[in-house]
Amino acid sequence: MFKRVDHVEIIPGDAGECTRFFTDIMGFRLKEHIKIDRPPMKGVIFVELNGTVIEIIDVANPAPPSAEPWQVSYKRIAIEVEDMDKAIDFLRSKGVKIIVPPMALADSKRAEIAGPDGLSIELREWFSA
Numbered sequence: 001m002f003k004r005v006d007h008v009e010i011i012p013g014d015a016g017e018c019t020r021f022f023t024d025i026m027g028f029r030l031k032e033h034i035k036i037d038r039p040p041m042k043g044v045i046f047v048e049l050n051g052t053v054i055e056i057i058d059v060a061n062p063a064p065p066s067a068e069p070w071q072v073s074y075k076r077i078a079i080e081v082e083d084m085d086k087a088i089d090f091l092r093s094k095g096v097k098i099i100v101p102p103m104a105l106a107d108s109k110r111a112e113i114a115g116p117d118g119l120s121i122e123l124r125e126w127f128s129a
Helices: 014-024 084-093
Strands: 008-010 029-040 042-047 052-059 079-080 098-104 108-114 122-126
Touching: 014 029, 014 042, 014 052, 079 098, 084 098, 084 108
Parallel strands: 008 052, 079 122
Antiparallel strands: 029 042, 042 052, 098 108, 108 122
């Protein structure tokens, strides 16, 4: 009945900056940009990485995120990486802030970086069995 997550929607402070982050740094490709004239909505931008789609909603003057980390919400996006150390080195070279440095878990390595607007993006390298 249910197949997969089709896409995740985000409303950033700056849609252009957010799009550049995901395409220029994280390796997503620009799939589609649709201009919409329905204030406060200005458009939607779809970026895609290996079948995972993020819909960036361009809104005039969006409210800032809440400072409360434990509110009811979707918590973060998690992106799988091939090699955590190489990914972290690359992101640092691009000026991306590492929020939680890589840590080894039983079956993976996990880290967190600051994405657009400082929102957390989890990185995960799964160890092969």
